[in-house]
Amino acid sequence: MQISDAESKVMAVLWQRHPLAADEIIAALAAAQDWQEGTIKTLLNRLLNKGAVAATRDGRRYLYSPLLAREAWVSAESRGLLDRLFDGRVAPLVAHFSQHRALSRDDVAALRKLIEEMDP
Amino acid sequence: MQISDAESKVMAVLWQRHPLAADEIIAALAAAQDWQEGTIKTLLNRLLNKGAVAATRDGRRYLYSPLLAREAWVSAESRGLLDRLFDGRVAPLVAHFSQHRALSRDDVAALRKLIEEMDP
DNA sequence: CAGCACCGTTTACAGATGTAAACTCCATTT
DNA sequence: AAATGGAGTTTACATCTGTAAACGGTGCTG
Numbered sequence: 001m002q003i004s005d006a007e008s009k010v011m012a013v014l015w016q017r018h019p020l021a022a023d024e025i026i027a028a029l030a031a032a033q034d035w036q037e038g039t040i041k042t043l044l045n046r047l048l049n050k051g052a053v054a055a056t057r058d059g060r061r062y063l064y065s066p067l068l069a070r071e072a073w074v075s076a077e078s079r080g081l082l083d084r085l086f087d088g089r090v091a092p093l094v095a096h097f098s099q100h101r102a103l104s105r106d107d108v109a110a111l112r113k114l115i116e117e118m119d120p
Numbered sequence: 121m122q123i124s125d126a127e128s129k130v131m132a133v134l135w136q137r138h139p140l141a142a143d144e145i146i147a148a149l150a151a152a153q154d155w156q157e158g159t160i161k162t163l164l165n166r167l168l169n170k171g172a173v174a175a176t177r178d179g180r181r182y183l184y185s186p187l188l189a190r191e192a193w194v195s196a197e198s199r200g201l202l203d204r205l206f207d208g209r210v211a212p213l214v215a216h217f218s219q220h221r222a223l224s225r226d227d228v229a230a231l232r233k234l235i236e237e238m239d240p
Numbered sequence: 241c242a243g244c245a246c247c248g249t250t251t252a253c254a255g256a257t258g259t260a261a262a263c264t265c266c267a268t269t270t
Numbered sequence: 271a272a273a274t275g276g277a278g279t280t281t282a283c284a285t286c287t288g289t290a291a292a293c294g295g296t297g298c299t300g
Contacts (some may be wrong), residue, residue, distance in 0.1 A: 004287055061247060074205050075220055081201045085194050089215050091230030097210050100195055110211030112235050113293040118228055124257055158260040181277055
C-alpha cells in the first residue's frame, strides 16, 4: 500500500485517534500543515480509494478510521530504506548514524540496553 | 538535492566507478534494470540538470562523474526517514526492527561490537 | 416551502517521475 | 560527397503528488 507524504500526515491524525469525522481531521490538520480544507478532503478521498482508511456512516456524515496500521506502514517504509541503502542490514545503518554523530547520548544508552536484552 | 528512485540507480553506477561514458552507464543499467537506452539517457540528463553529476568532454563524447556524494545522499535519506518515522531517534528504529525479527544474528553481533566501541 | 450550510464527490492544474522515442550533429566509412 | 552511426538534446505521454476550487445532495432553518 503506497501512501504519499501528504497522505501520511492525514493517516497520522487517524492513527492518533479514531474514528474521526472529516471536520475533526480538517481541524487537526489545517493549522498544523497550513492546508486548505479542500486539500485535506482530497487526501482523505485518495486514502479511501486506496483502501487505507474506512468510512462508516454516522447519520449524515462519515466517521473515518485507519485500515492501514501504522506499524505496517512504518515497517514497509523502514524496510524499504534499509534494503535500498544498507543492503537490508541494520548494523550498517546504525554505523552510518554513528559515523555522522547522529546518535544522542540517550540513543546510545537505549541501544546498549536493547542489545543487552536481546537473544544471544 | 532531490534524487528520484530511478535516478538513484544511475547514480549507483557512477558511485561504483567513474568517470564513465554514457554507453558504459547504459550497458551497466540496461540489463540490470531492464531499461531502454532512451530511459537511461533521460535520467542522465535530469541528473545533469540537477547538478548531481558532472560531464567533462572527452573527444566527441562526455565522461560522467557524480557530484553528489553517495554518503551525502544516504545521510539525507536516512535522516529523512528517521525524522519522519522515529522522531529523529535511532534507538526506536532499531527497536522496531528488533520487534519485527528483522535483525539477523550477524546484525546483532555487529551492533554489539559497534556499541562497545562507542564513547561512553 | 425556499434557501442555507455542511459534507462528500468531481474536476483542475502544475510539477515530478517513469519510461521511451524522435531528432540533430558530427565524425567516420564507402 | 553521401550515407551511416553514435552521442547528446528534445519531445512525449501517462501516472502520481500537492494543492485546491467547483459542484451536488440533503437535512435544517426561517
